[in-house]
Amino acid sequence: MTLPTRRQRPMPERGRSWGRDAMSEFDDLFNRMGTLLESTVGGGFARGTAWAPLTDLTELDDAYVVECELPGMARQDIDIELDERELTISGEYAEQERKGTLHRGTRRTGRFEYRTMLPGQVDAERVTATLREGLLTVRVPKAAGTGTRHIEVTDGS
Template identity: 50%
Template sequence: MTLPVHHRPGRLLDRPFPALRWDEPVADFDELFERMNRFLQAVGTAPAAGSWSPLADLQETDDVYIVEAELPGIKREDIDVEVGDRELSITGECEERGREGVLRRSTRRTRRFEYRALLPADVKAEEITATLADGVLTVTVPKAQAAKPHHVEITQA
């Protein structure tokens, strides 16, 4: 004896799933990448159209913010670091090398790159330092000193 199957609307199995394109697995990643870019542009931290964002860490200590961005193979003169309105911006260009023969596969990023980070406190823009060593750009951004509370002596008039 068979029993009827009861379906409740709105259950996970009743929802349509997008068709997976097994013949083009990279297309799924490209679509995900584009969706993330649209989201990041909506919140104001995405790279500009046609550019890519390097991998980076943002660390905060008591006195400074430290950004370490991976920029392998990029020359110092091709990188620009700016700070303004509490935003750190690392931009530049990575040119594609001239090659002989046919390039069969490439996973290296070329063209314009851009990294932006919002800094939550005022900084000392004139004391920012940046160094490039072993393909890692390290930007040190000192925090502005907030007024520290101190005891005020009351004197007799």
């Protein structure tokens, strides 16, 4: 009686980017896409344009809450604008002066901008923004009367 033999599959080779920082991969891809788009359609994604910080948008019963990660930013260096339903958060990270040689830099610098269209009508007069431990929280209250409303159907008489 013979037993089946078990064949071993070869281990897949690791790509040339093994050990490379994932963010540098994305930056490289973004730069390539920007170059391609700029050469075909022109403008828009040119190098040096603003980048968007990591942000969450949550809808509550009475407000929209935007939480934006801005570590190391001072509150006076952040600009927040609300134009009807479009919220814009912008600012700029200045490159730090360093002594010595920088061997690896992965922190983003330069102009940042986050834009979003809020899903419903808002009360622009009651918007609040707080910056605590690098987390910017913008609370945009919903306009009065914009909640879900039950409409009764009548028989038409």
